[in-house]
Amino acid sequence: xxxxxxxxxxxxxERELHGVGEGDGPVAMEMQVPMGTGMQQTGGQExxxxxxxxxLASVMAAxxxxxxxxxxxxxxxxxxxxxxxxxxxxxxxxxIVSSMLIGALVGSLCGGFIVDQFGRRFAIIVNAVIxxxxxxxxxxARSYALLLFGRLLVGFAVSLSAIAECIYISEISPVQxxxxxxxxxxxxxxxxxxxxYLVNYxxxxxxxxxxxxxxxxxxxxxxxGVGMLCxxxxxxxxxxxxxxxxxxEVLQKLLATExxxxxxxxxxxxxxxxxxxTLFDLFRxxxxxxxxxxxxxxLVFFQQFTGQPNVLYYAPIIFQSIGFHSNSAATxxxxxxxxxxxxxxxxxxxxxxxxxxxxxxxxxxxxxxxSIACLGIVTHVGVHLAAPDTCRTSQNLxxxxxxxxxxxxxxxxxxxxNLSGGLVGADAMASFAVVTTDSAPVSSGSGIAKxxxxxxxxxxxxxxxxxFGPVTWLILSEIFPAGIKGRAIATATILNWGTNLLVSxxxxxxxxxxxxxxxxxxxxxxxxxxxxxxxxxVPETKNKSLEKISKExxxxxxxxxx
Numbered sequence: 001x002x003x004x005x006x007x008x009x010x011x012x013x014e015r016e017l018h019g020v021g022e023g024d025g026p027v028a029m030e031m032q033v034p035m036g037t038g039m040q041q042t043g044g045q046e047x048x049x050x051x052x053x054x055x056l057a058s059v060m061a062a063x064x065x066x067x068x069x070x071x072x073x074x075x076x077x078x079x080x081x082x083x084x085x086x087x088x089x090x091x092x093x094x095x096i097v098s099s100m101l102i103g104a105l106v107g108s109l110c111g112g113f114i115v116d117q118f119g120r121r122f123a124i125i126v127n128a129v130i131x132x133x134x135x136x137x138x139x140x141a142r143s144y145a146l147l148l149f150g151r152l153l154v155g156f157a158v159s160l161s162a163i164a165e166c167i168y169i170s171e172i173s174p175v176q177x178x179x180x181x182x183x184x185x186x187x188x189x190x191x192x193x194x195x196x197y198l199v200n201y202x203x204x205x206x207x208x209x210x211x212x213x214x215x216x217x218x219x220x221x222x223x224x225g226v227g228m229l230c231x232x233x234x235x236x237x238x239x240x241x242x243x244x245x246x247x248x249e250v251l252q253k254l255l256a257t258e259x260x261x262x263x264x265x266x267x268x269x270x271x272x273x274x275x276x277x278t279l280f281d282l283f284r285x286x287x288x289x290x291x292x293x294x295x296x297x298x299l300v301f302f303q304q305f306t307g308q309p310n311v312l313y314y315a316p317i318i319f320q321s322i323g324f325h326s327n328s329a330a331t332x333x334x335x336x337x338x339x340x341x342x343x344x345x346x347x348x349x350x351x352x353x354x355x356x357x358x359x360x361x362x363x364x365x366x367x368x369x370x371s372i373a374c375l376g377i378v379t380h381v382g383v384h385l386a387a388p389d390t391c392r393t394s395q396n397l398x399x400x401x402x403x404x405x406x407x408x409x410x411x412x413x414x415x416x417x418n419l420s421g422g423l424v425g426a427d428a429m430a431s432f433a434v435v436t437t438d439s440a441p442v443s444s445g446s447g448i449a450k451x452x453x454x455x456x457x458x459x460x461x462x463x464x465x466x467x468f469g470p471v472t473w474l475i476l477s478e479i480f481p482a483g484i485k486g487r488a489i490a491t492a493t494i495l496n497w498g499t500n501l502l503v504s505x506x507x508x509x510x511x512x513x514x515x516x517x518x519x520x521x522x523x524x525x526x527x528x529x530x531x532x533x534x535x536x537x538v539p540e541t542k543n544k545s546l547e548k549i550s551k552e553x554x555x556x557x558x559x560x561x562x
Contacts, residue, residue: 050177053253057231058169058181061124063224064161065188066195067131070217071154072100073193077200078210085210086144099148103155105497111160112490116483120168121233123486127164128225130157132218139215150214159497162473163489170477171234172254175543179352182477186470187345194338236482236546239267270547277484282491288553292479295537296492299361299472302530304499306368307523308464310507311375311457340458344465356542357471361534364467369527371459376520378452478541478549 079093088096115123134153141147165185173181199216203209232254238247247267251260277286282293352360480488510519539556541549 050174050181051254053232054172054174054181056227057172058184060224060227060231061165061168062184062188063220063227064124064127064131064165065185066192066220067128067217067224068158068161069189069192069194070196070199070220071131071134071158071192073196074199074213074217075100075151076197077204078213080204081208081210082147085208086147088144092144096147096151099151100155100158101497101501103152103157104159105155105494106152107156107159108163108490108493108497111163111493112487114160115164115167115486115490119233119237120164120171120486121228121231123160123164124168125225125228127157127160128221128228130154130160132221132225135215135218135221139211139218159490159493162493163486166473166477167485167489168234170474170546171236171482172232175545176353178478179357179474179542180349182474183345183349183352183470186473187342187349190338190341190345190465190469194342197338236267239264239271240483244268266547270550271482277481279484279487279491281484282488287481287550288556289484291556292553293488293491295479295539296476296488297495298533298537299468299475300492300496301499302365302526302533303468303472303496304503305523306365306464306468306527306530307372307503307520308468309500309504311372311460311520311523337458337461340462341465341469344462345470348466348470352471352474353542356540357475358534358538358540360471361467361538362531364463364471365527365531365534367463368460368467369524369531371456371463372520372527373524375453375456375460376517376524378449378456379520380517381449475538475541478546479539479553481550482546 075097079096082088082096083093086092111123114126130153134150134157137146137153138150141150162185166182169182169185170178196213199213203212206212232250233246235247235250235254238244238250244264248260248264251263255263277289281287281289283290285291348360476489476492477485507519510522514522539549539552544552
């Protein structure tokens with residue numbers, strides 16, 4: 001079929017929908033699309049329908065988010081028992097925690113190629129197999145080396161999960177529900193993390209409970225892998241690889257209408273105009289790829305440098321300052337923080353398609369700025385928060401001369417939380433979990449000041465959970481051409497992990513140089529810079545097809561505030 005025939009199909013469908021004739025003027029010059037794959041938004045009732053198979057596929061893909069959050073959060077409780085079972089030193093414990101970062105970096109380097117070359121669904125299935133393998137290896141591990149290998153595998157899967165699942169969901173979703181469905185992955189992460197904290201609490205006193213903690217993640221991995229085998233591939237990917245008949249069959253399953261020819265023609269036209277991008281094109285002006293990377297890289301940068309990982313490093317200290325002195329009480333308080341994140345993510349999930357991406361990012365960054373500045377001011381004048389001795393345990397397994405070394409490693413691994421954007425300080429909780437009650441940090445100040453700290457922290461977590469957390473990865477799944485989308489998002493995840501590591505490694509040095517309060521206040525200034533960046537550079541993508549978003553990005557110089 002020729003491009004002219006494709007255009008005629010699109011125009012005829014639009015005239016039929018709006019009830020106008022050929023002489024009534026151009027009604028489809030600025031057509032929008034109901035499907036994330038490039039399918040036209042018709043404006044009628046049909047366009048807003050979301051079929052059951054789309055919902056099922058999105059939920060099944062989002063199980064990877066549950067695995068992501070669970071495997072990051074579960075190490076907090078497992079370390080308590082691992083240190084006794086394997087007689088681990090501080091350095092060994094932190095290597096276990098930080099080994100996931102190495103696996104994630106490797107996953108980022110090759111995950112984009114897997115997604116672009118072999119397909120989104122294939123990558124998700126591979127991801128489920130790796131998650132399953134990592135869970136089994138960790139559950140049956142008899143040596144420290146096997147533990148590290150299992151954590152490396154899980155880290156690889158975590159990275160591949162973040163790349164593949166958002167792309168897959170965005171390419172099968174209706175435009176008017178794309179934000180909601182893509183955000184299911186972020187909701188899955190927060191739920192997985194919350195479940196991990198609850199499992200930690202339940203198995204904390206069970207002999208070899210760490211084996212059950214690690215092994216339980218095999219169940220959702222099996223469910224996801226088997227489920228994805230029965231679900232369709234992305235029609236966008238199929239068209240990119242010249243499998244038009246397969247794409248047609250997939251569209252017939254995904255669409256609630258019979259307008260398959262129109263949708264297929266639209267995808268074909270879009271694919272025919274796309275360049276065959278290479279990885280290096282991401283940093284060139286061709287199709288404004290450099291501008292797109294500026295948007296994606298900037299959002300990922302501010303995810304980390306607004307202080308999310310390191311602020312949560314102090315969450316347990318704030319809990320202790322208002323009376324959560326025991327490990328079990330602090331664990332339950334942490335569960336409460338996880339609930340706040342889940343609720344906030346649900347709000348974003350439900351409202352992001354109506355309110356828009358920019359509004360959520362701007363509102364979230366503004367609340368983060370105000371809450372972190374308030375936390376900094378109160379800790380300066382009202383409450384003194386002392387850093388925990390993260391190396392000491394109730395069993396006193398670590399010699400005193402390792403304490404400072406542990407602090408350094410804790411900075412390196414103290415919340416490798418944010419590939420997805422904003423988990424609840426899993427590794428910070430792991431560090432906290434091994435602090436003894438008799439060595440709890442000393443705090444001073446009025447009761448009101450302490451509760452202001454708590455409210456500020458809750459507000460900060462809430463703002464991150466409905467702003468940078470889900471919306472960053474939603475926008476990343478929307479702004480890049482389909483042919484290079486996997487490699488583009490993989491590049492962003494490398495930046496994400498790299499900046500996370502940089503922020504974590506320098507955290508203790510910054511604390512020593514300017515103090516806790518001014519560290520928090522400086523994060524407030526960075527939040528202000530992120531507001532300016534979002535206002536100037538980040539486009540609004542709600543209710544727009546992926547093709548229309550790409551066209552606008554091609555034609556603009558990168559400023560979206562007008």
